[in-house]
Amino acid sequence: xxxxxxxxxxxxxxxxxxxxxxxxxxxxxxxxxxxxxxxxxxxxxxxxxxxxxxxxxxxxxxxxxxxxxxxxxxxxxxxxxxxxxxxxxxxxxxxxxxxxxxxxxxxxxxxxxxxxxxxxxxxxxxxxxxxxxxxxxxxxxxxxxxxxxxxxxxxxxxxxxxxxxxxxxxxxxxxxxxxxxxxxxxxxxxxxxxxxxxxxxxxxxxxxxxxxxxxxxxxxxxxxxxxxxxxxxxxxxxxxxxxxxxxxxxxxxxxxxxxxxxxxxxxxxxxxxxxxxxxxxxxxxxxxxxxxxxxxxxxxxxxxxxxxxxxxxxxxxxxxxxxxxxxxxxxxxxxxxxxxxxxxxxxxxxxxxxxx
Numbered sequence: 001x002x003x004x005x006x007x008x009x010x011x012x013x014x015x016x017x018x019x020x021x022x023x024x025x026x027x028x029x030x031x032x033x034x035x036x037x038x039x040x041x042x043x044x045x046x047x048x049x050x051x052x053x054x055x056x057x058x059x060x061x062x063x064x065x066x067x068x069x070x071x072x073x074x075x076x077x078x079x080x081x082x083x084x085x086x087x088x089x090x091x092x093x094x095x096x097x098x099x100x101x102x103x104x105x106x107x108x109x110x111x112x113x114x115x116x117x118x119x120x121x122x123x124x125x126x127x128x129x130x131x132x133x134x135x136x137x138x139x140x141x142x143x144x145x146x147x148x149x150x151x152x153x154x155x156x157x158x159x160x161x162x163x164x165x166x167x168x169x170x171x172x173x174x175x176x177x178x179x180x181x182x183x184x185x186x187x188x189x190x191x192x193x194x195x196x197x198x199x200x201x202x203x204x205x206x207x208x209x210x211x212x213x214x215x216x217x218x219x220x221x222x223x224x225x226x227x228x229x230x231x232x233x234x235x236x237x238x239x240x241x242x243x244x245x246x247x248x249x250x251x252x253x254x255x256x257x258x259x260x261x262x263x264x265x266x267x268x269x270x271x272x273x274x275x276x277x278x279x280x281x282x283x284x285x286x287x288x289x290x291x292x293x294x295x296x297x298x299x300x301x302x303x304x305x306x307x308x309x310x311x312x313x314x315x316x317x318x319x320x321x322x323x324x325x326x327x328x329x330x331x332x333x334x335x336x337x338x339x340x341x342x343x344x345x346x347x348x349x350x351x352x353x354x355x356x
Contacts, residue, residue, distance in 0.1 A: 031351075032309065032351040032352055032353035033311070033342060033345065033346060033350055033351065033352050033353065034342060034352075034353050034355050035304075035311065035339045035340075035341060035342035035343065035346070035352045035353070035354060035355070036339070036340050036341035036342065036354070036355055036356070037306055037337045037338060037339055037340060037354050038289065038290055038293065038337070038338060038340045039334075039335055039336065039337055039338075040287055040288070040289055040328065040332045040333065040334050040335060040336045040337075040338060041287075041288050041289075041334065042285050042286065042287055042288065042334050043285060043286065043288055044282075044283035044284060044285060044286065045283055045286060045288070045320050045321070045322040045325065045327065046280055046281075046283065046322065047215075047280070047281040047283065047322075048278055048279065048280050048281070049208070049212045049215060049216060049277075049278070049279045049280075049281065050276065050277070050278055050279075051206045051207065051208055051212065051258075051276075051277050052206060052274060052275070052276055052277070053204040053205055053206025053207075053258075053260070053274075053275055053276075053277055054204065054205055054206075054272065054273070054274060054275070055202055055203075055204055055224075055226070055269060055270065055271060055272065055273040055274075055275050056202065056203055056204070056205055056271055056272075057174075057175075057177065057197035057198055057199055057201070057202060057203075057271050058198065058201035058202055058203045058261060059174075059197065059198040059201070060177065060178075060195050060196070060197040060198075061171060061172050061174065061195070061196045061197075062178075062192055062194075062195055063088065063168070063170070063171060063192070063193050063194040063195070063196060064190055064191065064192055064193060065091075065168070065187050065188065065189055065190060065191050065192075065193050066162075066165035066168065066189065067091060067093070067096075067162045067165040067166070067189050068162075068186075068187065068188050068189045069091035069092055069093050069096070069166065069186070069187065070091065070092040070184060070185070070186050070187075071089055071090075071091060071092075071181050071182065071183050071184060071185045071186075071187060072089070072090040072091055072092040072166075072183070073089060073090045073183065074088075074089045074181065074182065074183045075087050075088060075089055075090075076088050076089070076176050076179070076194075077176070077179065078176055078177070078178075078179050079175065079176060079177075080175070080176045081174070081175050081176075082170040082173070082174060082175070082176060082196060083170065083173050084169075084170055084171065084172050084173050085169050085170060086169060086170045087167055087168070087169055087170075088168045088169060088170055088193075088194060089168055089181065089183075089193075090166055090167050090168070091165070091166045091167075091168070091187075092166075093162065093163055093166045096159055096162050096163050096166075097163065099159055100156065100159040100160065100163060103152055103155050103156050103159060104156060106152055107149060107152040107153065107156065110145060110148045110149050110152060111145075111149060113145065114142055114145035114146075114149070117140065117142065117145065118140060118142070121140040124137070125137050168193070170196060171196070172196055172198075173196075173198070174196040174197050174198050174199070175196065175197050175198075175199050176194060176195070176196060177195050177196070177197040177199075177271055178194060178195030179193075179194050179195075180192055180193055180194065181193050181194075197271065199265075199271070200265065201261070201262070201265060202261075202262045202265055202269055202271075203235075203238070203259050203260060203261045203262065204224055204235065204259070204260040204262070204275055204277060205257065205258070205259055206257075206258050206259075206260065206277055207247055207255035207256065207257055207258065208255060208256045208258050209253060209255055210244060210253065210254060210255070210256070213240070213244065213255070213256035213258075215281050216237060216240060216256075216258065216279065216281075217237065217240075218237055218238065218239075218240060219236055219237060220236060220237040220279050220281075220282075221234070221235075221236055221279065221280065222234070222235045222236060222237060222260045222277050222278065222279045223235075223277070223278045223279075224260065224262060224275050224276070224277055225275065225276050225278070226273055226274060226275035226276060227274075228270070228273045228274070228275075229266075229268050229269060229273065229275070230268060231266055231268065233262050233263070233264060233266075233269075234262070234263050234264065235260040235261055235262040235263055235277075236260065236261060236263070237258060237259070237260055237279070238259050238260070238261040239257075239258065239259035240256060240257075240258055241256050241257040241258070243256075244256045245257070260277055283320075286319065286320065286327040287327060287328050287329075287332060287333075287334060288322075288325040288326065288327060288328070289303065289325065289326060289328055289332070289338050289340075290324060290325060290326075290340045291321065291324055291325060291326050292340050292341065292343075293326075293338045293339060293340045293343065294316065294318060294326055294328075295343055295344065300315060301315065301316055301317070301318055302314055302315050302316060302331075303316050303328070303331065303332065303338050303339065303343070304338065304339040304343050304346050305332065305336055305337070305338055305339075306336075306337040306338070306339065306352065306354070309351055309352060309353075310349055310350065310351055310352065311339055311343075311346050311348075311349070311350050311351075311352045312348060312349065313346075313347075313348035313349075314331050314332065315331055316328045316329075316330060316331030316332060317329040317330040317331060337354075339352070
């Protein structure tokens with residue numbers, strides 16, 4: 001009898017435990033899951049292009065030697081401001097002067113010989129006419145003299161032109177940003193001797209890889225910064241090369257040359273500085289949610305949309321992804337509330353409690 005009584009007591013205890021567990025489960029089922037939410041917004045997904053380049057004057061004029069010679073007096077130095085017509089340097093042309101003098105003497109001698117030949121021919125003609133009026137005399141051929149005289153005159157003109165180029169002038173206003181000669185240096189005609197730049201405007205030359213070049217376009221806004229400059233400068237793309245070229249011999253990847261023209265200048269800017277360029281690619285308006293709102297289950301992509309006090313599982317199609325947001329192409333509308341935190345433990349239709 002005592003044993004039966006003990007069994008009955010244990011049965012009651014077990015029954016109470018089962019009932020308690022059922023009640024706890026029912027209570028949990030009614031308890032709302034705590035979640036955080038965000039509205040579906042509309043906006044672009046910013047995409048930036050980054051590259052490095054070199055700061056240059058927007059306009060630079062190269063000066064070339066108009067003649068060969070030895071640099072005499074050098075009247076400018078790197079960084080000097082010059083005006084159009086200002087003397088840059090002079091050339092020593094002693095050899096040209098000597099050659100010119102010799103050529104002039106040679107011309108005078110040839111002209112004198114021609115005149116002498118004509119005089120002798122005339123004297124011979126008079127004597128012949130006095131001795132035999134019926135005789136005829138051949139005309140004097142002065143062709144060789146005339147050709148020699150013509151050649152000498154052309155040579156003299158060429159030497160005088162070279163001599164006139166012994167003084168080299170600035171062809172434009174600006175600043176000397178390149179100087180390739182020194183006093184006493186022998187230079188050849190046509191060699192580059194100086195660069196004159198307009199420092200009132202700057203540009204940046206850079207190279208874009210093939211992927212970024214396909215996204216860039218003329219007129220694209222750019223921001224220029226650098227370790228050597230304190231300010232931030234706005235600019236825009238004003239040139240994109242029509243062809244891609246391999247500029248780095250260690251790489252097989254081609255790049256596209258690009259020019260960004262700055263809209264403002266400052267005394268802190270210096271030609272030759274290395275700078276960084278950031279460009280933001282324009283984008284269309286998209287429906288956006290935080291990246292963490294999108295859930296994945298196999299091949300299915302979904303979010304939990306808030307309807308009343310419940311979380312409803314909604315299949316969605318994703319699009320472009322940014323750093324912290326993702327585009328939803330279908331499944332949601334602007335302004336709807338989507339679960340952003342706590343979604344991983346939710347089931348379709350679960351009751352939720354929204355927390356900040």
